[in-house]
Amino acid sequence: MPNDRDALESALRIARLEARVAGLEEALVRRSRELRELQRQLPGRELLNLSRRAAGLPPVPQGRYELEIWRETTALSTASVEETLLDLWQSLTPTPSAQR
Amino acid sequence: MTDFVSTPPAAAPARKATLLVLAWNRWDLTEKCLATLLATDLENAEVLVVDNGSTDETPQRLAATPGIRVLRLEKNLGFVRGNNAGIAAADPESDVVLLNNDLIFNQHDWLPRLRAAAASDPKIGVVGARLRLPDGRLLHAGTYILPDTMWGQQIGSLEQDLGQYTTEVREVEGIVFACAYIKRELLDEIGGLALDFESYFEDTDYCLRARVAGWKTVVCGSVTLIHDEHGSTQNDPDSLGRLFQASRATFRAKWGAELSGRYKHRLLWQSIMNFPTGYAMSCREILRALDSERVEVAYRYVYGPRTVFPQNEPENSEDYRLNVLRTRRVSWRPKAAVVYGQADVFGSNRGRVKIGYTMLEVDGFPRDWVRAAQKMAEVWVPSEFNRQGFRDSGLTRPIEIIPLGVDTNYFHPGLSAFPNPHGEYVFFSAFEWGERKEPGLLLKTFNDEFGCDEPVRLVCKVINRDPGLKLKEEIRALRLRDQGGRISFLFNQEFPHYQLGSLYRSMDCFVSVSRGEGWNMPLMEAMACGLPAIATDWGAHREFVNEGNAYPLRIRGTIPAIAKCPYYAGYRWADPDPDHLRHLMRRVFEHREEARAKGAQAAREIADRWTWRHTARKIVARLAALGA
Numbered sequence A: 001m002p003n004d005r006d007a008l009e010s011a012l013r014i015a016r017l018e019a020r021v022a023g024l025e026e027a028l029v030r031r032s033r034e035l036r037e038l039q040r041q042l043p044g045r046e047l048l049n050l051s052r053r054a055a056g057l058p059p060v061p062q063g064r065y066e067l068e069i070w071r072e073t074t075a076l077s078t079a080s081v082e083e084t085l086l087d088l089w090q091s092l093t094p095t096p097s098a099q100r
Numbered sequence B: 001m002t003d004f005v006s007t008p009p010a011a012a013p014a015r016k017a018t019l020l021v022l023a024w025n026r027w028d029l030t031e032k033c034l035a036t037l038l039a040t041d042l043e044n045a046e047v048l049v050v051d052n053g054s055t056d057e058t059p060q061r062l063a064a065t066p067g068i069r070v071l072r073l074e075k076n077l078g079f080v081r082g083n084n085a086g087i088a089a090a091d092p093e094s095d096v097v098l099l100n101n102d103l104i105f106n107q108h109d110w111l112p113r114l115r116a117a118a119a120s121d122p123k124i125g126v127v128g129a130r131l132r133l134p135d136g137r138l139l140h141a142g143t144y145i146l147p148d149t150m151w152g153q154q155i156g157s158l159e160q161d162l163g164q165y166t167t168e169v170r171e172v173e174g175i176v177f178a179c180a181y182i183k184r185e186l187l188d189e190i191g192g193l194a195l196d197f198e199s200y201f202e203d204t205d206y207c208l209r210a211r212v213a214g215w216k217t218v219v220c221g222s223v224t225l226i227h228d229e230h231g232s233t234q235n236d237p238d239s240l241g242r243l244f245q246a247s248r249a250t251f252r253a254k255w256g257a258e259l260s261g262r263y264k265h266r267l268l269w270q271s272i273m274n275f276p277t278g279y280a281m282s283c284r285e286i287l288r289a290l291d292s293e294r295v296e297v298a299y300r301y302v303y304g305p306r307t308v309f310p311q312n313e314p315e316n317s318e319d320y321r322l323n324v325l326r327t328r329r330v331s332w333r334p335k336a337a338v339v340y341g342q343a344d345v346f347g348s349n350r351g352r353v354k355i356g357y358t359m360l361e362v363d364g365f366p367r368d369w370v371r372a373a374q375k376m377a378e379v380w381v382p383s384e385f386n387r388q389g390f391r392d393s394g395l396t397r398p399i400e401i402i403p404l405g406v407d408t409n410y411f412h413p414g415l416s417a418f419p420n421p422h423g424e425y426v427f428f429s430a431f432e433w434g435e436r437k438e439p440g441l442l443l444k445t446f447n448d449e450f451g452c453d454e455p456v457r458l459v460c461k462v463i464n465r466d467p468g469l470k471l472k473e474e475i476r477a478l479r480l481r482d483q484g485g486r487i488s489f490l491f492n493q494e495f496p497h498y499q500l501g502s503l504y505r506s507m508d509c510f511v512s513v514s515r516g517e518g519w520n521m522p523l524m525e526a527m528a529c530g531l532p533a534i535a536t537d538w539g540a541h542r543e544f545v546n547e548g549n550a551y552p553l554r555i556r557g558t559i560p561a562i563a564k565c566p567y568y569a570g571y572r573w574a575d576p577d578p579d580h581l582r583h584l585m586r587r588v589f590e591h592r593e594e595a596r597a598k599g600a601q602a603a604r605e606i607a608d609r610w611t612w613r614h615t616a617r618k619i620v621a622r623l624a625a626l627g628a
Helices: A002-041 A044-054 A081-091 B027-038 B058-063 B078-089 B110-119 B184-190 B202-212 B237-260 B278-292 B320-327 B343-348 B367-374 B384-392 B439-449 B471-476 B497-505 B521-528 B578-590 B592-609 B612-625
Strands: B017-023 B045-052 B069-073 B095-100 B124-132 B137-140 B170-172 B179-182 B216-227 B265-271 B295-301 B336-340 B353-357 B378-381 B399-401 B425-432 B456-463 B486-491 B509-512 B533-536 B551-553 B555-560 B572-576
Touching: A002 A044, A081 B486, A081 B497, B017 B027, B017 B078, B017 B110, B027 B045, B027 B058, B027 B095, B045 B058, B045 B078, B058 B069, B069 B078, B078 B095, B095 B110, B095 B184, B110 B124, B110 B179, B110 B216, B124 B184, B124 B202, B179 B184, B184 B202, B202 B216, B202 B237, B265 B278, B265 B612, B278 B295, B278 B320, B278 B336, B278 B521, B278 B612, B295 B320, B295 B612, B336 B343, B343 B353, B343 B367, B378 B384, B384 B399, B425 B439, B425 B521, B425 B578, B439 B456, B439 B471, B439 B486, B439 B578, B497 B521, B509 B521, B509 B578, B521 B533, B521 B592, B533 B578, B533 B592, B551 B578, B572 B578, B578 B592
Parallel strands: B017 B045, B017 B095, B045 B069, B124 B216, B265 B295, B265 B336, B336 B353, B353 B378, B378 B399, B425 B456, B425 B509, B456 B486, B509 B533, B533 B551
Antiparallel strands: B095 B179, B124 B137, B124 B179, B170 B216, B555 B572
């Protein structure tokens, strides 16, 4: 009977869709858990770069000028003032109010 | 990058000048030279190209070049005879400017500036320019020659050009004749280049002949030309070598006695110079300055095995002059010797007249230092602070104050700068992490006083060589606020000393909150560069820091000097006032014109009173007084 077959197909489609939604909800919960874990574990700069990459933007330039990014050592490294300062300034996020 | 070219020259009568370009083949070089030369300000000047027997297309090309006169020589007579032929062909009333054909003229007013420098003193006979390689490195800012080796050296050679040696008129021993402005009066008196030389040494020879005749040689620091060195002969290194050695032998025979005779004093200097320490850096500067002040100094390393610093010193100081001083012969018991270092090595002094030169960062000196100092004919310290410390500690020998200094060729306000493009005001401090420098006070106070939303930043150049010190933990323990003033660190980075002026110039204010200083060289160098400075109002640097040229930081009193350094035990140092530091940083941040004015005043005072030449002259005066 056409009406019974239609009802059966409809019930099956609903069941498939409900299963898919349940799967997506489960994936969303899992993904949210992963993101919360990333947020807990990653330094601020890495998180920022993750967001920037996801948005198709280049990462913030890396510098060795912030506490979290240092490699603790007693060895001295030779550097050029010009290259170092250009690198330092490039690594900084300016304050919005900065006026020179 | 800021520009370091100075203000235009004062108007000077445009004496006629013959610009003599010597060319031999390499039309590609001559063409570029002439094209750039003819585009500059050549008022009252004639361009005379001496074609030194070229066999390539040069003769035909020169004939087709407008705006020049050509003197064609049938064969290559060499640099000296070629130039002399040009001098003979020049207008007999005109000054002459000798120019290599591998120069590129990228400065429109180069000739008026050289002219003005020549006119600034009737006794100036020869004027040279700064020469730069095409890759941006400085090639020449004058020359010097030591009698020991008779090998002329170029000043500033191969350093990145950051605006060093830009004093408008600076007297030197000699210049290279790739660009040499020679006054007509001097040419009339001593003639052209000496025929003793085919090439090499003829320029130093000419400057020495001029000096003997009472004329000065100077470099005009506001003129910089590009020199593609040895362009005309670079394909023939063998002939260069032969020419050089032959000319050197001739030069030695001619000038050896004259150059050796320029020294008025002999001195053994026992110290340290090839390690990155404060004594070593200042030792190098003092040695250079003493040589310039006619003291024949021989250097010996005073530390090493069985001393407080047992390392052997590396032989190469990467400075020709210092390497020569290190190899000079000296008798076992020279007439006079200075030990420059910690007083616990004064006992190594080998002189018949023994001088000990030292400093310390607290208000007294250890007993064994005083015992060693008692055996000196006299003791030198850089400051009244240390003289008082020695007296209070019981030293009864004569004590003379010999201040340290700054090389204002490398530390001046006109240097290239690489400022923060984001527009934040930048406080800067440079220190080795430790109790004496009080880094915690600086970081905490800055972070507390400012907010992260304010356009201001503290940059700290931090050195840590102590494996027992965990800097990250030390800084985390300060619990700096995320919302507080923002701080960046240049961690364990060593810059060539000649570049440090550029580092200071790139910042806005120098801060030194240390508890005690034996001199505070970074502070003095920053002030010489025109930076306003905040510095603890206690210690040796009070010699040159005052309310008029800086922001002295009040102290709450003195406290026991507790640190790893064993020399401080039992003595005291300053306790800088955090509230006043907070106030001063805010004051500088909000009153930038006032701060800039103080910085400018500091630069003037340091250039006038606190250079290494001043140091060397005081030493010479003491040597004379001691009969050494």
